[in-house]
Amino acid sequence: SQKIEQNSEALNIQEGKTATLTCNYTNYSPAYLQWYRQDPGRGPVFLLLIRENEKEKRKERLKVTFDTTLKQSLFHITASQPADSATYLCALDRGGGADGLTFGKGTHLIIQP
C-alpha cells in the first residue's frame, strides 16, 4: 500500500531563513500532490497543488517541487516568519481510480524570532 513519510520531528528555523520540508512516498505514482497547513485546533488549509508533469510550483513565498523519479516533494518557505509556524501536511491522490487524498503525518515547523 502507499506510504507517505514526512519529517517526524519538529523543524526549528531562524526567522528570515528558508524552511525546507520533505515529503517522500513509496509504492505509488501519484497524479498530483498537495500541501496543507494546519494550525492547532483548526482544520487543514490548502496551500499548493502540483501535478506529476510539473517540476515546480510557486505562490508568493512558497515553492513546491515534485520529483517523480526520487518519489519526493520539497516544500520551501522563503523569508520565513514566526507566523509561518504550523504543521504542514503533504497529501497525495489515492490513485487506482480512487478519489480523495492520503495524508502524511505532517511536519511541525517552528520559526524562531
Place this chain on the structure above:
Amino acid sequence: EAGVAQSPRYKIIEKRQSVAFWCNPISGHATLYWYQQILGQGPKLLIQFQNNGVVDDSQLPKDRFSAERLKGVDSTLKIQPAKLEDSAVYLCASSFTSAGELFFGEGSRLTVL
C-alpha cells in the same frame, strides 16, 4: 463565501455511548469527505460522498461507524458504540471536483472516556 460548517466542536462521552457529528459543506460542492485525525497523525479518510451517493467507504469501521448524506448537501457521521480508540478529531471536507483542493471544517473533537 461561507466555509465548511461542523458541529459540535467538542464532545465528551463514555465508551459504549453513541455520538453524531454534522457537516454542512460549501454550497455547490458535490464531493464531501469525512476524515479522522488522531493526535499526532495526519487525517485518515473514512468515507467519501459524491452528491448523495457513497464513492468510497473502504476505511470506515462499519460495525460501529455510519454516515449519510441524504439530500446531497448536509452529512452526519455516527459512532455507535464508541470505543476509547475513537478519541480523535473528525474533520469534514468538501471539494468542487473529486480531484481538486479540499476545504476543511474546523473539526469535531471527540473524547471517549
